[in-house]
């Protein structure tokens with residue numbers, strides 16, 4: 001392919017070196033030599049002073065235009081290389097936050113989960129991303145299993161109040177629709193009657209897993225169902241968290257300490273649990289749920305939280321719940 005025709009501009013000798021028409025050649029050379037001392041000869045560059053800047057500028061301009069025309073791709077690659085090496089060297093200037101390296105992330109969260117009391121998620125320390133005025137953060141999609149129960153329904157209130165969307169998954173074994181009836185008209189609220197022992201597929205960002213009968217009266221009613229809910233239900237919800245990349249929280253219980261030999265229990269205490277007692281379906285069920293949660297974290301990198309909830313009480317708790325606080329209140333009310 002013929003190359004585009006370009007004129008190669010010959011360098012014309014500067015006038016000081018060009019022959020003067022009047023004097024003969026020999027005489028001209030002799031004059032020139034007289035003018036130039038040895039010192040000037042060493043210092044004198046090949047071009048005359050008055051033409052050097054102009055001539056050099058035109059030379060560099062023609063060189064630059066030639067290179068740009070003929071080697072454009074080379075320059076693009078060079079620019080890309082320079083930019084990427086700059087942002088690699090100065091990540092803080094990069095347009096997007098640099099995520100923690102997987103090892104740094106695992107180290108931070110794993111060690112903290114062992115002592116949940118001090119657990120603070122690693123990016124919690126990062127400066128919160130500032131959003132321009134008027135730009136709202138995208139609402140999270142949250143599933144709450146057992147969300148029609150006592151603790152779960154209050155959690156649903158909180159999550160909706162912060163502007164996120166909630167899907168409640170509940171089989172209404174102990175939960176009540178009245179606990180969440182005030183949200184039924186909310187477009188950011190959905191209620192699914194489903195038993196977590198069976199898998200469910202939902203595109204969500206966070207999973208709060210509370211589905212399990214909490215009162216001894218209820219969990220002893222069908223102990224095999226209770227341990228299935230704790231094991232299979234937790235397995236299904238962890239599998240969903242891994243599949244959709246959701247953050248997972250397990251509501252565990254003080255019962256994982258069993259009949260503790262240490263008072264008060266620190267979170268690092270392993271407990272003293274009877275594996276074959278009438279309460280083991282709940283105690284061991286929750287311990288297995290915690291084991292599964294940590295194994296999905298260590299093995300599959302699922303982001304997890306474990307909250308060991310002790311005796312709770314408050315609105316929406318059933319008077320005949322059968323737990324200690326509701327028992328005290330019931331006895332006072334019945335003057336028994």
Ligand SMILES: O=c1ccn([C@@H]2O[C@H](COP(=O)(O)OP(=O)(O)O[C@H]3OC[C@@H](O)[C@H](O)[C@H]3O)[C@@H](O)[C@H]2O)c(=O)[nH]1
Pocket residue numbers: 145146147148149150151152169170171172173174175176194195196210211212213214215229251252253309
């Ligand atoms: O198999 C089941 C069992 C129970 N559930 C639901 O799970 C919910 C449990 O709510 P409950 O009021 O009985 O219990 P709470 O809300 O007090 O405790 C709940 O949160 C704290 C955790 O430690 C408990 O394990 C959990 O049950 C109910 O709505 C119940 O219907 C299921 O969805 N599936």
